[in-house]
Amino acid sequence: MPTRRRLITVLVGLVAVIIGLAPAAAAHAERADTKAADGPTAVARARVAADVLMSSYDPVKAWFPSSWWNSAVALQTIGDYMQRTGDRRYLPQLDNTFEKDKGEFPAGELSGDELWGNFTSRAIDDSEWWGLTWIQAYDLTGDHKYLDMAVKIAEFAHDYWDPSTCGGGVWWSAEKTYKNAVTNGLFIRLTAELHNRIPGDERWLARSQSAWDWFVASGMINSSGLVNDGLNDDCQSNGQTVWTYNQGLAIGSALELWRATGDPQLLSTARRLADAAIDGGLTTDGVLTEACDALDRTCDDNAKQFKGIFLRYLMDLADVTHADHYQAFVIGQAATIWEQDHDAADRLGTRWAGGTSTEHPNVFDWRTQASALSALLAVVPVPAPMRSLAATTSPAQPVVMPAKSGATKVRITIGVSATGPASRPVTARVRVKAPDGWTVSPSTGKVILRPRGSEPVNGTFPVEVTVPATAEDGHHDVSAMVVADPGVSFSTRSDVLVSHKIDFDTGTSEETPWLWDADGSQSNGIQNRFADGNHYFVYRFPFPAETVTARSTLTIDNEYVVEASPDGEHWTIVSKEDQRVTDGSNKADQAIDLTPYLGQDKAVYLRVSDAFPEDGWGGRVYHVTADTTE
Known part of the structure; x- marks a missing residue:
């Protein structure tokens, strides 16, 4: 937890603000x-x-698929959420990642780089992101194992502080070819955070102050108050793109060092950097x-x-x-x-x-x-x-392929969650509205919840929506408003797609309604969805009630397995690549007869996975079509 010393320095700094920054404060009309x-x-x-x-967190590998440093930042954001709201439901996931991923891993297992243990690698900035994540975990739990790990990471980063080139600064990577804003902004924030949590520390404060002084003198903060990406070979600012995270880290570095020192100039600089960004920069x-x-x-x-x-x-x-x-x-x-x-x-x-x-x-x-x-x-x-009310819909983006005559029904569940004092039950009144000509039953009702503090409790309100055969193709909202006393409310909606055909590129918004279960699959752009290792993705085709036969064509490559199912539970392999192909050289249209898998409700599920999960080159789909006959 933050130490008493940190609280004292904050008070000192606030006094400095009042005394030393009065003109700036007045200018901003505080x-x-x-x-x-x-x-x-x-x-x-x-x-x-x-x-x-x-929902994208992988509990087995204990990360968010396919990105190492991004996973650190995502987990720190979840830490921010828990700290900000008091909802501590995701503490086990933080600890799961800490325990499972602190060891050594070969390149490609969790990162494109080899991981050297203690969340370090050749990418110094990646390592520093993890250091900030574990300080966040320490703040949330008070468990010193997280703070101890952050110290190890900071010591590792400090080993790459090199005054022999450009007078100082931490190298971006173990190859020592580049000094940049992100690595040094992270180092300043990380070391200042350590100082503010370790009683009696002077070492981390000195390192943080030295790094800040070097950063300010480096020229990376340009004349407009914006932070360029790094230094060139002549130790001058390279003038490269001002990325928002570099600007943010500079603000955060100055602010945390201000907490440590009470120096009003640091707070003034943080504000100058923020103003430069949000006032148009x-x-x-x-x-x-x-x-x-x-x-x-x-x-x-x-x-x-x-x-x-x-x-x-x-x-x-x-x-x-x-x-x-x-x-x-x-x-x-x-x-x-x-x-x-x-x-x-x-x-x-x-x-x-x-x-x-x-x-x-x-x-x-x-x-x-x-x-x-x-x-x-x-x-x-x-x-x-303490008191809040939220609502969601499931499925959020259902698909209806109307019959030529008669109505088609789709079931939608309104999920309701609430927080609040345990002594006060919440009665959430639900009102659901469908497009003109559609019906919803029931359209109104109540969900009674009994909160127990900042951790949400959940309830459901299921409805049946009737879609007429005359419904036009396109997106249609089924909306729900949930209201509870005293004066808290939340709105949610299902985006119902009415469509008479199936024809979409993967990696686009047109794919989303058909994607029943994305699991840990990834998409890197248009005409690109892939599932590596033990991950998969599932499409659901809810064919019209009069359907007699159906077929689908997938443009697919690499090491794929395609399975079909009438219910999303029992699967049959319908296409498979038996060779180890990792370069897309087998890209082709695979035609699949879906008729044997038409379920009682005429829906068919297609699942794509990895034929050789150990090497990470699973099925990649580009385009999907499907059609029927009566």
Whole structure:
């Protein structure tokens, strides 16, 4: 837990702010009348988003599939969620990762790099991310094993501090070819956090201060107050892209070192860096925007997570200063994400302002979820309100293939969750609305929940929606409003796709409604979904009631297994690659007769997995079609 010394330094720093930064404080009109966020709604939205994120957590490998450093940041974000809301449900997953992944692993097992033990590798910045994650775990639990691990990681990073090149700084990698903002921003924050948690420490404080002094003098902070990526061979700023996470880490580094020292200049610098970013330097129409968020570009798996790191540290600054300027900004980011970058499955995409294009669609995955979750957390008040109410739908994106005559029924379950004092039961009133010409039964009702504090309790409200044969192809909302006294509410919806044909590229929004179970599969862009190792993905085709025969064609390659099922439980192999193919050279259209697998409700399930799970080159699907005859 934070030490008494840390609390003292915070008080000292606040006094310094009052005395030394009065002009700046007045300029920003502190504590004016900015409208505060709706606390119960903010908690509920964060809970829903956190649950979606954790649905991608792999409990066997104890990480989020296919990204090592991203997993560290995602777990730290979940730590932020638990610390911010008081909901401690995910502490076991943190410990699961710590115990399972602290050893040595060969390249490709958990990271593209070999892991050297204690969460270290040739990528120094990757190691530092894990150090911050374990300090977060220590703050949550008080268990010194996490703090001890963070110390080991920080000692490892310090071994790459090298004053013989550019006068100091930590190398980006073991190859010692580049000194950059991310590695050194992480080092400053990590060492300052250690100082603020280790009684009597002077060593980590000295290292943090030296690293900060070097960073400020390096020239990476440009004349606009924005942080360029790193240094060139002449030890000058390379002028490369200003990524939001570098800006955020610079803010966070200054802020944590200010906590350690009480130096008002550090807080002033943190504010200057924040102002440079949010006053137009890194925003578009007031929304935080990565350079790769443009509609003609696609962010890679690293950049998908950058904006959330910025918001984590801006949240920290907003908490410390209570500045209306920062509070208004984080409220705006959270509102924009929920209104424009949030789908019916409660997934949050990479473009916070929304927007998509055919070749560069808005991407939704666990990395983008973790990033946007940080923005939702930033508006949760401190302390968080005890009482909250949330709702979800399942399935969130059902598909209906109408019969030529007669209606088609689809079952949707409204999930309701609540937190609050154990002494006060919650009566949640549910109202469900379907499109004109559709019916829903029951359309109103109640769910009674008995909260037990900050950990949510759950209930369900199932409904049956009747879709007429005349329903037009396209997306249709079935919405639900859940209300409880005193004055807490939440809305949710199912995005029902009515479609008479099945024809989609993988890795697109058109694929999503047909994707019944993504498991641990991944998509790296349009016409790309793959399942490596023991992972798989399942499509569900709910053919019309009059269907007699059905077939499907999958464009597929690598080491695939395709199975069919009438119920999603009992599977038969219908296509398989028997050779070890890892280069896509067997890419072809595989035609599959689905007629033997038409279930009682005429639905067929197709599952794609890995024929050779030990080598990590599982089935990769590009395009899917299916059709029927009566």
